[in-house]
Amino acid sequence: MAQNPDELRKLGQRLDEAQKRHAVRDTGPPPTQLGIAGRFSTELVAAVVVGGGLGWGIDWLLGHFGYHTKPVFMLVFFVLGAAAGIRNVVRAASELNAAMAAEDDKEN
Amino acid sequence: MELNPMEQFTVKPLVPLHLAGYDVSFTNQSLLMVTVVAAAAAFLTFAVKPGRLVPTRGQSMAEASYEFVANMIHSSTGEDGLKFFPFVFSLFMFVLLANFFGMVPWSFTITSQIAVTFALACLVVLTVIVVGFAKHGIGFLKLFVPHAPAPLLLLLVPIEVISFLTRPISLSVRLFANMLAGHTMLAVFGGFVVALGAAGGALSLLSIAPMLLIVAIMLLELLVAFLQAYVFAILTCIYLNEALHLHDAH
Numbered sequence: 125m126a127q128n129p130d131e132l133r134k135l136g137q138r139l140d141e142a143q144k145r146h147a148v149r150d151t152g153p154p155p156t157q158l159g160i161a162g163r164f165s166t167e168l169v170a171a172v173v174v175g176g177g178l179g180w181g182i183d184w185l186l187g188h189f190g191y192h193t194k195p196v197f198m199l200v201f202f203v204l205g206a207a208a209g210i211r212n213v214v215r216a217a218s219e220l221n222a223a224m225a226a227e228d229d230k231e232n
Numbered sequence: 233m234e235l236n237p238m239e240q241f242t243v244k245p246l247v248p249l250h251l252a253g254y255d256v257s258f259t260n261q262s263l264l265m266v267t268v269v270a271a272a273a274a275f276l277t278f279a280v281k282p283g284r285l286v287p288t289r290g291q292s293m294a295e296a297s298y299e300f301v302a303n304m305i306h307s308s309t310g311e312d313g314l315k316f317f318p319f320v321f322s323l324f325m326f327v328l329l330a331n332f333f334g335m336v337p338w339s340f341t342i343t344s345q346i347a348v349t350f351a352l353a354c355l356v357v358l359t360v361i362v363v364g365f366a367k368h369g370i371g372f373l374k375l376f377v378p379h380a381p382a383p384l385l386l387l388l389v390p391i392e393v394i395s396f397l398t399r400p401i402s403l404s405v406r407l408f409a410n411m412l413a414g415h416t417m418l419a420v421f422g423g424f425v426v427a428l429g430a431a432g433g434a435l436s437l438l439s440i441a442p443m444l445l446i447v448a449i450m451l452l453e454l455l456v457a458f459l460q461a462y463v464f465a466i467l468t469c470i471y472l473n474e475a476l477h478l479h480d481a482h
Contacts, residue, residue: 159459162406170402175394201394204387208394212402215395219470226307 160220167212175205235426237419241344241412260340261348268333268342272325297325304466309473316472319359323352324465331411331457335450343460344411346404353404356468364475375478403467410460414453421446 179201183194245257279290287295301321305313327343334341342348364372376392377385421442428439 156459159463162410163463166402166406166409167398170405171394171398174398174401178394178397201390204390205394208391208398211391211395212398 163216164213167216168209171209171212172202172205175208176202178205235423237416237423240340240415240419243345261342261345264330264333264340264342265348268326268329271333272329276325297321301465304462305469308466308469309476312476313469313472316359316363320465320468320472323356323468324461327352327407327464328458328461331461332454334411334415335453335457341411341415343407344415346408349404349408350400352407352464353400356403356471357400360471360475363472367476368478372475372478375474399471403464407460407464410456414449414456418446418449418453421449 176198179198180195182197182201186193186197243259243261245255245259246263247258249255249257275290276294279288279294282288282291284291298321301324302314302317305317305320309316330343330348331341333339334343361372364375368374376389376396378388378392380388424442425439425446428442429436
């Protein structure tokens with residue numbers, strides 16, 4: 125069976141195109157609205173909890189050494205935690221933006 | 233009649249066992265974990281066994297999951313992230329199959345236990361810390377120092393540290409809360425079906441409505457089961473990327 129080199133080249137091109145389409149599809153599911161909301165809220169709440177907990181722990185530890193700082197560190201770290209939460213949400217949002225921009229680039 | 237929607241999450245000992253004062257009983261939780269690991273190992277081993285050029289259905293499922301995770305790692309961490317393929321792939325398959333096995337009636341959802349998801353999340357974050365220090369030495373701590381004037385760093389470094397410490401919590405709570413909420417919702421609507429059915433008369437006919445809703449929620453839960461496994465894996469990749477490349481990504 126003799127093969128026409130032109131036909132083979134066309135087949136090669138078609139294979140390349142198919143592979144490109146395949147690559148775009150394989151980057152994972154697009155995030156759902158609910159998924160995004162869930163991600164942002166957990167990031168925010170978790171940071172406040174961690175911050176407050178950390179401050180409480182420091183107060184508790186210092187209390188054992190005879191320094192009665194309660195509740196100064198908890199209050200300070202609660203605010204720091206809230207800031208960290210916002211930092212988390214901003215970071216998550218920029219990751220999402222980057223992912224969406226990459227997706228658009230591939231499609232165009 | 234048991235109508236408590238939270239009853240499904242109770243860990244019950246199947247084989248009571250006590251070692252040195254600790255309760256190490258083999259529970260429904262342990263049974264499902266063993267099942268999930270065995271199912272994942274068996275599926276991935278036997279599906280690719282024939283090694284055909286034109287894959288069978290099973291083989292193509294195994295290959296698709298392999299490619300899916302490999303692409304995910306490659307696109308979020310780059311070439312050198314592929315070293316962590318076994319780690320991310322195991323995590324992904326474990327969470328995915330655990331979520332799917334939880335969908336089987338009368339089974340048990342191990343990812344609805346915070347102990348399980350928190351352990352997995354700690355594993356991820358500890359890996360990130362070990363990799364970061366192994367790759368950059370003490371320079372890994374630069375992760376906590378953003379580009380800012382020195383006086384501001386006094387405020388920003390604690391914020392970055394807290395932000396880092398948030399990761400195991402947000403990673404584990406997200407998976408745990410999604411599974412817990414979904415399965416509770418299913419049980420609550422299941423309770424409606426029973427209650428309406430037992431009410432008798434015209435009300436019994438109404439019980440078909442929550443029944444249909446359960447079917448819809450079931451489908452949604454299948455999507456959530458996959459999405460949460462995906463989110464867990466992709467966040468692992470993102471965290472690994474930071475450990476590997478520090479601030480390069482920004």
